[in-house]
Structures are given as C-alpha cells and as structure tokens.
Amino acid sequence: MPVSTPSPGAVRLTPPATSDPSHTTSVLVQRTRRRSLISFEVFPPRPATAGRDPWRSIELMAEAAPDYFSVTHGHNQPEGANVEVIRHLLRTTPSPVMAHLICAGSTSSQLRGSITELLDLGVRDILALRGDPPDGGKEWIHQPGGLNRAAEVVELVREVEQERLSPPEGPGARPVSVSVAAYPPSGTDRDHAADLHALWEKQEAGADYAVTQVFYDPEDYAQLVDSARSQGIHLPIVAGIAPLTSPRRLRRLEEITGVPVPRHLVDYLDVDDAAERRRRGVAATLNLIDTVLELGCPGLHLFTFNQHPPALAILDHLRIRDAARRQRNIFDAG
Template identity: 50%
Template sequence: MSTATHPTVSFELFPPRRPELDEEVWRRVLCMAGAGPDFFSVTYGASGSSRAASAELVRRLLRHTDVPPIAHLTCVGATREELAERVRALFAAGVRDFLALRGDPPRGEATWRAPEGGLSRSSQLVALIRQVEAEVLGPPGDPRRQAGHPSIVALDLGISPADVVSVAVAAYPSGLSHTRRDELAALREKQDAGADFAITQVFYDAEAYASLVADARAGGVHIPVLPGILPLTDRRRLHRLEELSAVPVPVTLDALLDVEDEHERLRRGIDATLALIDRVLAVGAPGLHLYTFNQDRPALDVLEHLRARGIRNPALMTRPAVPGPVPAT
C-alpha cells in the first residue's frame, strides 16, 4: 500500500565498465546526486563482470552522498549460499534497499537455467533477502530492528508500514514472450514473498503501463509500480534495447530522432520523454525511475521539467541518517 503525497524521482546507474572511467562516471553521478533524487539504483553484472564495481559504487554512494542506493541482485551464476553471503556483505556496508531480479541467461546461453544449488525465480531471491534481513537485523520486535530507521526509499514511496529494509522487483508492461496472465502471477508471487514495490522495464506507451497496473490491482497486487522511463534521446541505444528487451521502438519515435543535427535530436528526444512522463503521471504513477545510462544531462533536463511542474525538490527534505553497518550475528 502507498500513502505517498508526491511523485518520486529516481535514477538508475551503471558501475564503470573499465577502471579508467571511474572518475568520469563518478563526476556525473555527483551531478545527479546534487539534484536531489529520491534514490539511485545500481545495476549488477549478472555474469560477474561488474559485481565488484557495482558493490564499490554502492559503498561510495553511501559514504559520499545522502541519496540512498538500491543494490541490484540477480540469481545468475551463484548458489543460494553465495547469494546469501552477498546480501550479508551489502547489509554490513549499510545497504537497506535491494532490487531482486532473476536475471538474463549468461552470455552465450539462449535459455534460462538455474545454476546448480541456486535460485530459479526472483520471488525466491526476495524471500532470501528477507531471511538474511531477519538474521542480521532480527525478527519483528527485536531491539536491533527497532533501533533502525525505516528505509528512506520506503518512506519516500509512502509504503505503509515502512520497514527498515525495502525490496523492489521488476514488472513488465510490454514486449515479453510470456503472457500478461503469467506476468501478473509472477508479480503476485514476488509480492507474497516480501516485495515492497516494483519498477517496470522500458516501455513507450503510457497505456501499456496503465493497463499493467489496472490488471495488477484486479489480481490482488497492491504494491506501488514505478514506471521505468528511458530518456528518448539516443536512437542507437533505443534499438540496442529493442534487441535485448523485445520492446519495439515506435516507428514515429524512430523517425522523430532520425535527424543529423545533434542539438535538434536532443531537443526532440527530451520533448518526447516529457510527453511520456506527463502521460504516466496523469494515469497515477507514484513516481518515475529514469534509466540514465550514466548520462547526467538528459536525466537532469527531465528533473528540471518535473520541478517546473511543481513536483517537490527531494533535496529540500530533511532525511534521517542512512543507517551504518550492522554486524551479522
């Protein structure tokens, strides 16, 4: 259940792919942090290529900004105990917010197969995070839990009751091979396992988002569903995402961005993004999660537009301190 009084604005980040990019990525991250988003989410290399970099970026955000980071986790390439150890390490670093994903098949494999001794569904990963949470912070009523602040992410989203830890999951408005019925069953399963809210994968039609939420509510899914919005400024990236997600780029959008002048293409892309955002907010979206690909300028342009429309500035909010590391017992 959500009691949010304002739409949230959050950004997804990628850890640097190469060490020489660390400081350039961090400079852009600081620009975005300075704008006061409600939270960051930090992607996680399912094949292992960026797990260490992802964890380091999360720790750096905790140390040097007041924007809470959501740490991504996937089921790919790890046993259940290895995943539990990663969750414990993130708790020890001070992380209180997670995004639990099944993950895509490892590179070179066409179909998903659970690793030996591993998990096969994101709902199982949600349950594992909740289990480790109870080990580290104690069960409900434990003094260790009572001494902790509720998750800032949960507070900002108006999740009631707001717990010390939040767990997010993915939702899919369009473009998948499975049916809407399968998607709703999976979303209900993730909610029942302990998920607090969902973030959608990319979509281009506000009606796809609105129909997903309506169908979810009819099916007993009550958690907030944040629309994941990609700034529509990079035509090549849109087509690359189409290959990965099977969500087709609309012909009209593709034609709109097919111009030589870079500034004109950027202007058109931002206008198209803002039009999509206006439509999802009009149908009741609780906030916006922007897939930035570490590009600060489009994300900040979008945020400036939203604030011009009266959305409150998260940077002006007095936040409780982010909890420090809690040792496992």
C-alpha cells in the same frame, strides 16, 4: 577517481549503524504524493578514456539529489564493481541507494553472502531479480544449487534481514525495502499471464513495490496496473523510463529487452542536428512521463545509462512541474 574519495562539495555521510525504516525507498514510493518521485539508475563507470573522468556523470547526478539511486551491475564489469559504486554513493550523498541483486549464476550460499555484505555496508534497499538465462540462452535452465525465481530471492532477503537486523514483530515498515521487476505488455513475445503470476508470487514473498521494464506507450503501463489489480496484486508499480534521446541506445535497448521502439519515435528522432535530436528526445520523454503521472504512477525509475544531461533535464522539468502545481494550489486556496 578512487571510490573512497568524495567529490568536492559532496555531503560526507556514514552508513547508519541502525536501521531507520522511514528512510527506505518503499516508504518514499508509498507516501502520499506532494511532488514527483524520481530515482536514477546508474552502473559502475567504465575506465577513463582520453582524459575523461569516468565518475563525472554520476557525481553531477548525485549533486542534483534525486529521491534515490539504483545501482545495477553493468555489462562486462569486474566482480564487485557495483559494490564500489554503492559504497561511494552511501558515503557522499544523502539519497537512499538501492542495490540490484541477481540470482542467475550464483549459489544460494553466495547470494546469502552478498545480501549480508550489502546490509553490513548500510544498504537498506534491494531490487530482487532472477536475471537473464545463463550463457546468453533464451530459456531458463534450472540451477540445482541456486535460486530459480525472483520470489525466492525476495524470500532470501527477508530471511537474512530477520537474522541480521531482527526487525520488530507487528505492524510497521520493515528495515529493508525490497522491490521487484514488472513487465508491461509492450509488444514482446513474453507470456504476460505468467509475468502477472510471478509478480503475485513476489508480492506474497514479501516485496514492497515493483519497477517496470522499459515501455514507450503509457497505455502499456495502464494495462499492466489494471491487470495486476484484477489479479489481487496491490504493489505500487513505479514506471521504468528510458530517456528517449539516443536512437543508437534505443536500438540497443530493444535488442536487450525485446521491447520494440515505436516507428513514430524513430522517425521523430531522425534529424542530423545532435542538439535538436536531444531536444526532441527530452520532449518525447517528458510527454511520456507527464501521461503516466496523470495515470497515478507513484514514481519514476530513470534508466540513465550514466548520461547526466537528459537525466538532469528531466529532473528539472519535474521540479518545475511540481512548483507550478504548488503555486496553483496556493492560488486556489486563496
């Protein structure tokens, strides 16, 4: 499916000629919660196989109208593949589109060019990331001609924003929303004190809010928020949630992130019937979501892996949950 061709029935939009800060994701995240906020993270679809439309899942998720989309690069994808998805979503959906920007492997000049391209496309939401160490290593290798910390990426976005969009001085939302990563203490060997310091640096560089890495225990989210607040970090922290429907995908996610999948979850999903496994996975995901929302989480960032069935089931649950809450409020007021 050509990226320039909107799906049937989709709303055809043109990226805004001027910035409207009220439509950025940072405003959505910080707004008083009257309903659950959810974003869908997608990546460039792989080429079609056996007659399947590689864009179909993204199209179905777009029709469901989440609060915003997040577009990552994907693994082993050609240069610019993520830009094609961003351009397509900006043209065919009313939802804001957040672009992932990774400094690993790029010079400062190349990153500046990437930011400029995104802003010229109409992107006003950027997730600023350092990225993994180059060449599959475990330790970060200093990049003399590039950036070495996510806080530096935030600073560069703000510089280009100032040059390209000339935001007004004084109070008010900036034209560009910048989010960053946060890491719950989820049983990994990460240095959590260093992670908190890095999050503080990103806040001071101009970040608007944070999105967590995947976690499976709501107490990990609560501990991250409590630790951040004790260190003077006031950024809203959105929960990064993976649908718990595929044991194979969860094992792969553990390999990538180092976050161990709880044994009780593995056992719960260990059934032969695929439909029952999916039902159990959706139920476990919804239980996790309900708990973090009760903890005051400002929003949910769903790692969809371009799989629409669990993403849409979760979105339906949240909308039913919100409708039930509104109905209770009406009864209570009466």
